[in-house]
Amino acid sequence: MKKALIIFYIFSINTHIMSQPGWNWPEDKATAEEKNVLYTDYLKQGNCEMAIESNRWLIENVPGLHVSIYQNAVKILRCLIDKEENIDKKNELIQEAISIFDKRIENFGREAYVKNRKATFAYTFLRSDKTQYENLYNMFMEALELNGYELGNSNIVACMDICRKHKLTSKSITDDKVLNIYDELSNIVSYKLSNDSKNTERLKRYQDNLDKLLTATITVDCNFVENTLGPKLTNLITSQNNEIIQTDYENLDPVQGTSYSDEAMNLAKKIFQLSITGKCTSSETALTAAKIMFENEKDFALAKFIAGREMSSKNYESSLEYYDGALLSTNDDAQKSEIYLNKAQLYAVIGNKIKSRENARKSIASNNNPDAYNLIGNLYMSSYEDCRKGKSRVNDRLVFIAAYNMYLRGGSKEKASQAKAQFPSMEEIFNENLSIGESINTGCWINENVTLNKRE
Numbered sequence: 229m230k231k232a233l234i235i236f237y238i239f240s241i242n243t244h245i246m247s248q249p250g251w252n253w254p255e256d257k258a259t260a261e262e263k264n265v266l267y268t269d270y271l272k273q274g275n276c277e278m279a280i281e282s283n284r285w286l287i288e289n290v291p292g293l294h295v296s297i298y299q300n301a302v303k304i305l306r307c308l309i310d311k312e313e314n315i316d317k318k319n320e321l322i323q324e325a326i327s328i329f330d331k332r333i334e335n336f337g338r339e340a341y342v343k344n345r346k347a348t349f350a351y352t353f354l355r356s357d358k359t360q361y362e363n364l365y366n367m368f369m370e371a372l373e374l375n376g377y378e379l380g381n382s383n384i385v386a387c388m389d390i391c392r393k394h395k396l397t398s399k400s401i402t403d404d405k406v407l408n409i410y411d412e413l414s415n416i417v418s419y420k421l422s423n424d425s426k427n428t429e430r431l432k433r434y435q436d437n438l439d440k441l442l443t444a445t446i447t448v449d450c451n452f453v454e455n456t457l458g459p460k461l462t463n464l465i466t467s468q469n470n471e472i473i474q475t476d477y478e479n480l481d482p483v484q485g486t487s488y489s490d491e492a493m494n495l496a497k498k499i500f501q502l503s504i505t506g507k508c509t510s511s512e513t514a515l516t517a518a519k520i521m522f523e524n525e526k527d528f529a530l531a532k533f534i535a536g537r538e539m540s541s542k543n544y545e546s547s548l549e550y551y552d553g554a555l556l557s558t559n560d561d562a563q564k565s566e567i568y569l570n571k572a573q574l575y576a577v578i579g580n581k582i583k584s585r586e587n588a589r590k591s592i593a594s595n596n597n598p599d600a601y602n603l604i605g606n607l608y609m610s611s612y613e614d615c616r617k618g619k620s621r622v623n624d625r626l627v628f629i630a631a632y633n634m635y636l637r638g639g640s641k642e643k644a645s646q647a648k649a650q651f652p653s654m655e656e657i658f659n660e661n662l663s664i665g666e667s668i669n670t671g672c673w674i675n676e677n678v679t680l681n682k683r684e
């Protein structure tokens with residue numbers, strides 16, 4: 229009577245399940261049905277100890293029954309692993325669970341998807357076990373190769389972490405191999421950033437962690453950036469030349485307005501980030517990487533960096549172009565003021581005082597920059613010989629009054645005092661029949677009205 233009740237219970241619960249497609253019942257359908265109902269019922273109750281035996285029986289005797297027996301096997305085993313206190317027994321359960329993923333692939337395929345989940349599961353329990361680093365590394369390499377851009381988010385940083393641990397403990401992975409793995413994972417992050425806007429911040433953190441793990445795995449210094457990564461970038465942009473971009477072969481600098489592959493763009497980003505980390509942004513490789521990045525993303529900081537580097541190399545025309553690029557990349561008045569001042573300083577170096585003052589005035593208009601006033605004061609102070617006609621000592625010294633006015637506005641009292649020391653003397657003013665307080669135009673390129681005053 230009791231057995232009859234069990235059979236009726238099994239039949240009534242599984243009527244819906246048995247009618248669904250995907251179930252491959254064996255000849256002894258009743259036994260398989262009974263085992264399936266028993267383990268799923270125990271699982272729902274949280275009784276993993278009772279659920280595991282019936283589940284094991286199904287996997288051993290009817291491995292092609294349904295994919296759910298493997299999915300639930302992992303759930304049951306994880307429950308048992310969490311409860312088990314004996315280390316040896318816990319490890320046995322972990323290995324059994326890992327083998328379940330392989331058995332699932334044998335019977336239901338989806339190798340890429342399942343191995344992705346297998347790596348996640350194994351990493352959760354074995355990431356601190358040095359004896360398992362090689363096995364974990366191999367699992368992640370399989371998952372990475374099979375999934376590519378579809379590698380699970382949780383496996384991105386985990387993969388790099390295991391790569392680091394395996395290299396440091398076994399010494400069997402070369403620096404180049406580490407770098408290649410890092411490249412692949414960084415490319416995956418970039419792909420996901422372009423296609424998964426909901427997880428932007430999380431993915432950026434993944435990339436930060438990848439960078440940190442790389443520098444913790446291999447020595448990343450200026451020599452590495454320049455001599456290892458630099459040639460890789462050069463080869464990429466050179467190999468693409470015949471297809472999609474142009475290159476200036478005089479110095480291998482990218483030509484503006486070109487298009488780069490995702491691989492080249494990702495490598496450029498990596499080089500620039502590592503150049504900042506390694507404090508080697510003065511290298512030509514860092515500059516080339518920044519230019520490639522700027523072609524893809526008109527970023528204010530990048531443009532400012534490139535313009536500054538070009539200015540220090542006396543590539544003034546290129547520097548001005550990137551300063552203009554920086555202006556177009558921001559709506560922030562303080563940033564605009566900063567760039568206009570940079571342009572003013574550059575024009576001052578070139579010797580074009582009119583354009584220097586013009587940009588300094590724009591800097592003032594954008595954010596009332598005191599440094600811009602002081603720059604104009606310097607321009608005026610240095611114009612004495614340029615503007616002096618030698619006919620009137622008073623008129624020749626009006627440039628110093630103009631400079632004095634600018635220094636006062638810029639808050640530079642010391643320079644204002646130096647300018648005032650060059651004012652015309654009272655005797656000179658008297659001899660030319662002029663009076664203190666008169667408004668006189670400086671003439672020359674300055675062409676400003678100033679109030680006549682004397683030096684002390």
